Amino acid sequence: xxxxxxxxxxxxxxxxxxxxxxxxxxxxxxxxxxxxxxxxxxxxxxxxxxxxxxxxxxxxxxxxxxxxxxxxxxxxxxxxxxxxxxxxxxxxxxxxxxxxxxxxxxxxxxxxxxxxxxxxxxxxxxxxxxxxxxxxxxxxxxxxxxxx
Amino acid sequence: xxxxxxxxxxxxxxxxxxxxxxxxxxxxxxxxxxxxxxxxxxxxxxxxxxxxxxxxxxxxxxxxxxxxxxxxxx
Numbered sequence: 037x038x039x040x041x042x043x044x045x046x047x048x049x050x051x052x053x054x055x056x057x058x059x060x061x062x063x064x065x066x067x068x069x070x071x072x073x074x075x076x077x078x079x080x081x082x083x084x085x086x087x088x089x090x091x092x093x094x095x096x097x098x099x100x101x102x103x104x105x106x107x108x109x110x111x112x113x114x115x116x117x118x119x120x121x122x123x124x125x126x127x128x129x130x131x132x133x134x135x136x137x138x139x140x141x142x143x144x145x146x147x148x149x150x151x152x153x154x155x156x157x158x159x160x161x162x163x164x165x166x167x168x169x170x171x172x173x174x175x176x177x178x179x180x181x182x183x184x
Numbered sequence: 185x186x187x188x189x190x191x192x193x194x195x196x197x198x199x200x201x202x203x204x205x206x207x208x209x210x211x212x213x214x215x216x217x218x219x220x221x222x223x224x225x226x227x228x229x230x231x232x233x234x235x236x237x238x239x240x241x242x243x244x245x246x247x248x249x250x251x252x253x254x255x256x257x258x
Contacts, residue, residue: 038217038218038221039218040218115216115217115218117216119214119215119216119219120215120219120230120231120234121215121216121218121219121222121228122216122218122219180218180222182227183188183222183225183226183227183228184222184227184228184229
């Protein structure tokens with residue numbers, strides 16, 4: 037298995053771990069019933085913002101650890117640049133990821149049309165972000181294994 | 185995926201050039217080893233520029249390295 041394939045797998049696993057652990061951390065902090073709307077919006081706003089920051093930092097740390105482990109186990113250096121194949125695969129991954137997120141965004145807006153509670157909209161939106169991240173990594177893995 | 189009509193003789197040519205490694209060829213033409221692996225497996229059709237660079241690395245004309253169609257063996 038090549039560096040890029042391993043990296044895609046690690047990316048999928050780390051995305052799942054980061055999202056699940058963050059959700060488990062934030063779930064008990066959800067403001068209960070009877071609180072002002074501004075409190076609920078504050079919760080969801082901070083949920084999204086801190087999730088973004090947390091996942092960026094966690095991805096960087098996991099990426100560094102992965103590179104160290106890769107060098108130690110294979111005695112091979114990781115590629116330092118992206119060539120035309122990498123760029124093409126990245127474009128396809130971004131396209132799929134973007135498509136999934138836009139679909140989720142539309143569903144989230146649709147939930148508001150059907151008078152669903154506010155938390156349903158945010159949950160769909162956040163889930164769409166998570167699934168789009170996974171879709172991007174899975175697309176990369178697929179194209180690195182099966183070709184373009 | 186993987187049904188590329190552009191084939192190549194890169195593996196054979198590497199062998200004939202003092203058993204050049206995939207990494208050596210990758211360094212010569214400015215791509216990663218993964219791209220050479222994908223080319224040899226027939227999983228990727230290179231850009232025209234990369235095809236020319238590979239042909240130049242072997243000092244051969246383009247048509248002796250790459251072919252179009254079902255010519256899997258020469």
